[in-house]
Structures are given as structure tokens and as C-alpha cells.
Amino acid sequence: MLRLLKYLINRGIVTNKAVPELLDDNITGFPKATDVPCVSECQACTESCPTGAIEITREKSIAIDRGACITCKECIRVCPSGTLINDTSVASFAFTREDLFRPAPAKAETGPDRSIFSKSLAVRVVSTGCSACDLELAAASNPIFDMERFGIHVVASPRFADALVVTGPVPKSMHEPLLSCYEAMSDPKLVIALGTCAISGGVHKNGYTEANGVGPLLPVDIFIPGCPPHPWQIIKGILAARRLNGRIRKEDQG
Amino acid sequence: MKLNLKQLSSEERTARLKAALDAGDRLGLITSIDGDQLIMLLLSPGKRSIDCYETPVAGGTYKSATAMVPQAHWFERTTWDMFGLVPEGHPRLKRTHLHEPYTLTSPPLSHERRKAIEKTIQPESGDRRHAGDRSYHFLGVEGQGVYEIPVGPIHAGIIEPGHFRFSCYGEIILNLEIRLGYVHRGIEKRLSEVPWQRGRFVAEAAASDMPVANSLAHATAVEYLLQIEVPRLALYLRSIALEIERIAMHLSDLGGLAGDIGFLAIASSMGRLRGVALRMGELLSGNRLMRGFICPGGVVSASMRVAEEIAQLARQLKQELKPVVAFYMDNQVAVDRMEGVGVVRSSLAREFGLVGVAARASGDRYDCRNYWNHGAYPNVDLEPANETSGDVFARAKVRISEIETSLKLLINFLDDLKEGSFLVSLPDRLEANSSSVAIVESHRGELIHFIHTDARGEIQRYCIKDASVNNWTALAIAVRNNVVADFPLCNKSFSLSYSGHDL
Ligand code: SF4
């Protein structure tokens, strides 16, 4: 036992101190449109996208829906003009579905952080997808990322959870279990859609299993896109709950 | 490999299957293409050959093989659920994927003509085989003092959903029934809907703790239908990615096992080491889980520069793993918790066609890397892990030895990389009216992707068989007569995929 303790102490602290603003350059983030003009009439990116996440609007601007993007990098690869680049912002989350169409801020604004969740947030995880999002969420609590130091901890029952984190596209057989888990949580509560599937259904949407994400079932407070999101992006997104001042839903107040 | 569909009459089917298994061959999968036939893949690893049999099914029913060949049971249930084909005489016919909430009146994978027939069948009272009847009944165990513990579908931690129904007497588990299908997202159907060039994104999402294995199986199966040769560099990089994935997942499973024992120092050390493995994947592909790295025709990017860095990390991992494994395996308390728990006897492993770690912990040496063409295999010399006690401890030891083998392979592959092209351009069309299959040794075991194209060269049927399909039943049997508290340990030692099964 003593040898083990000695070994552990010798390893030192492996945790990264601060949450970075950007991921390493070589990591695949979301595509971002720059000011470099497109080759005229080019539709290469929209044609290459497997989920229809990228669109060239009538005004010739490029709209990218991070909530549908599976970060496959195809669009960047086929872009002949270099208009699209890899954006490694960590603050890729959004509070509304519409905000996912705007580029992620390079630097996250630091809010007042004074909500009832600012010191501690108990999250309950409901997994309904391919489990990669779950792996990255689990990684966010490992010694390297260590989200528990920010007061975020995963709990084993909805009864003592503040936030419901949903991963995966929520196929039909999971509709009812998800709703009953939400019901079992006490107010005030938050819903966090983690991963592109949970936000839009991703590659699964509009199939016979009705796996179209959390949106059709529950009101979502925080959207964390990515397939799967990087642990830093997950931590940044969940930390954003500190800015939500404990919403209490009208229908729940009765 | 490309397959020739051989015709087999329904009378001969069970006998042929039984004879093949008795001769040491393996059952790959049983499924259908569109509900008019049964497809059966029989694998002969020794001969490196695969037989694909097609049996026409008249009237939507056929004679079940389960009573003679128990490992057919799950395939037959799934084929009933997805195609409406009823296996007559199946001892426990229950739905596997489409639960009560589904209001579909016809099976999702059968063709339109069959769907129309299906609709005309009236639900006779008591005939649960009708497509509209989705009720599910757990096996009841009766007797004084016997009680049930229902668990799931949502579990306590960050785990995929599934339902476990324990029938217990005191602390002892008498029976466990596992109900899956909660994360059935319709992957197979989607793979026949999207253009084949985009299929890899869907295939990868089948079970994304193994995106490399799934994208490799997808690419390999598609390449047979395109009749292209993949450059050597790409084959090597694919194998490198697959070994990195295996190392990362085995480390994570060993860590999880330690966590369930309560040995947190090891759990967190394994977590840290897994970080090193993920870093290798990130260097190779830009993504911690290496998603999107493998594509039909090769790999999407290749840099010789990172190879040295990855090799460096692999050597570092090899060094760092030693003390952690020693602390783990020399700890008498930890070993006591694992020994003799959740035993799968080798006869059972054979009877249920177990694959992967669970098979190799019960005396079966089957490792797809030695037999089937994928990545740089089978042209490497690989000594499969082999344990015989079939308990949690054996499965842990298999994982440890496989990490060591994988590190060795990884370093060899990296040393042996030669510059060259890593992607070839692809024809527009898949070969029409053809079938192909790819078999990959994922970290869970044998993963099969089967493709059948129609007359226009479009994918008509895409079938995925994850290693978990073979192994879930073994878990249910292994926990019998163990105490309830040991279930998490057993479960972790098998480390099966819910999403990979549910698709
Ligand atoms: S990176 Fe996102 S937007 Fe670009 S092609 Fe892939 S899914 Fe579409």
C-alpha cells in the first residue's frame, strides 16, 4: 500500500489547471467561414456535408449549423478557396438553438456567475446514443480534465440532480424513460443537450425510430454540439449553467 | 471478401449449420435481405473461407434452429423483429429491438411487398407473432422467497441504457434476463438510405467507443464491391488506429473494473494512461476517438512526422503500464474479488459462439486478426491471448496481455511505415447484385459488416453484427449463482456495447 501511495505521489498532479479558450491546432473543431471569398457558384461544401449542416444562403453567406454538424471536416477538405477553416474554440456551446448558427465566440464572455448553481451543479446523465459522447463526458471527470473541481458532479439519481444531461438522439424506446427521469427531478432544473445527436438527431434524424434529439421532448437550456464534443467543450458548456439563474418552469410550478 | 450466395433448402439448413459447428467452423450471422429469404454466414477461420447460404422463406415462417444450435437464438429473434420472419419452434421468441411504444404495423427492414402481406395478417387472439403485438414478458422465477430486481433502462452512472431483470433468492442471482434495444436508432436502415459514399459517418455512429473498428469494417466491405486495392500505407495506418483504439478501450475497461472493486488508485491511473492512448489517436487523426479517419479507399490524412511521436508515446505507455499492472495484479484483495466470479466454462463459450475477450478468457483462441483480411492483417504474426478459467480475473488478464501485444504490434507497424499514397480515388458505383463481408477484430471481438447491393448497385441491405450480439447471453448466464453485488464487476469484465447491439 505504501509503495502504491509513493507511486501516486511521485506522479504528481496531472490535472490541467485552467480551461483553455482554444483546443490544440491539430484537433478537429467546427468549420468556420472566413472573409475569403468563395469560388463563384461553388457548392462543394453543401454537397459534401453528410447532415446538411452547411448552407449557402441567398445572400451568398455561409450558414453553418453547429447543432447538425458532426465535425467530419469534409467541407473544409473540399473547399477550393480556403474560405472554410477549422475553428478550435472551446466555447462552442449555446443557450439557444439559433445561436448555434452563429460562429462560436473566440473568447467566452464571463457572466456574473451568481446563480444558485454557481458553486455546485449535480448532473444526471441519460445516455441514448452511440456512447462516444458518454466516453468524453466520463473523460471530463478524469484526473486530467477533472470537472469536479468546478463543483460539477455526476449523481446516480434524478432526485438529487440540478441538471439533466442528455446524450444521443433519444430514439423512441427512450422517450418515456427520459421524460420520467425529468419528471423525477425537483425544481429548479436545467436540461443540457450534449452532442449533435441530442441537439438535432445528427445522422439519425427523421427515421422510423423518431430519433430527433431532445428538442421535441423537453425544453433545452444549454446546447453543447460536437460528435462527440471535446471534454473541454463539455466542461465549458456545463459551466455555462452557472449563468442560468435556476429557471423554474411555469408548468412545473403547480 | 466478395460472397457467392449459395442456395440451401430450408430442410437442410439446420443440419448444415450443426455440421459446420461440429467441424469447428463458426456461425457468423443469420439475417435476411428483404424478408424473402434467410442469409446465413458460416466462417471457416482455418481455411480463411466464408460460406454464405441463402434459404428462401415461404409464407414468412421457417423452422427455428435454436433448439439444435443455441447460438442461433438471438439472430432468429432479431430477424423476426426486423423482418417479420417467424422461427417456428423458437423456445423463447421475444422482440429484441422494437419495444411497446412502436406503432409500426410492419417490420422496418422488409420490402414493400412483404409489408403488404404483413398488414393483412390479422392478430389472432394469443398469437403474439403478429407485427403489431409488441408486448414483452420477462421469464418469471417462482418459489418462496424469490424476488425480482428490475434495473434500468437508465443506469446510475454514465452508462448506456438497457434493462436487467434479476430473479434472486437472498443475495444469489437465480436468473438474469437482459432486455436491450433502447438505443435502436435505425442504423442499418439508414445505411441503405444514404448514398454509399456517406455511409461511413453512419457506420461510425453504430457504437462509437469503436469508431475505428466500425469504419474499418465499413471501408473494407465497400472496397470489395468497388474492386479496388488500398495502398499499403493506408492499410498500416488503419491497423495502427485499430490497435490504438484497442489499447485505449482495454485501459478504460481495466480502470472501470478497478473502480467497481473500489481500487480507485488504479482506476484513476488507468484513466491517466488511457489519456496517453487517446493522445496517440489525436496525433494520428485530429480526433481523440479517431472518428472520420478511415474512409473507403484508404485514410483521410497521413503524416510521417507524427509516426515517431506516436511511437514515442507507445514506448512511454509500455513503461508506465508496468508498475500500475503490478500494483493491480499483485493486490490480493483485488484478485480475491475477481477470482471465481462470473465464470463462463469453455463448453458454454463454444456453444454460444462467444468472441473477443470473453472467448479468449474461456480457452478459445479465435482472434480475427489471425484469419480475416483487414488493415495490415492477417499478415502479422500474432499470438492470441489465452486464459482458461473464464472468470472476471481471466478476462482482466486477457485485456492486460492484449494491451501488451497491441503495443508491440503498434511499434512494429510504426517502424515499418513507408512513404506512399494513402488514398485512392473511387469509382462511382458499387458492383450490382453482389454481396460482400468484412470481419474485423474490434476491441470487443469479431465485428461483421455485410452488404448486399441491388440491380442498380445501390445498397439494399447493410447488416452489422457487433461482438456484443454473441456475448450478451454469456453475461446473463455467467452471473447465475453469483451475488447481486458482483454483477457490476461481471458486467464490466465483459464490457459489452448496448448501442453496438441495438444499432
Ligand atoms: S464538418 Fe460539419 S458542416 Fe462540414 S461537412 Fe462535416 S458535418 Fe457538414
Ligand code: SF4
Ligand atoms: S453526437 Fe456523435 S458521438 Fe454523440 S451520440 Fe451522436 S453519434 Fe455519438
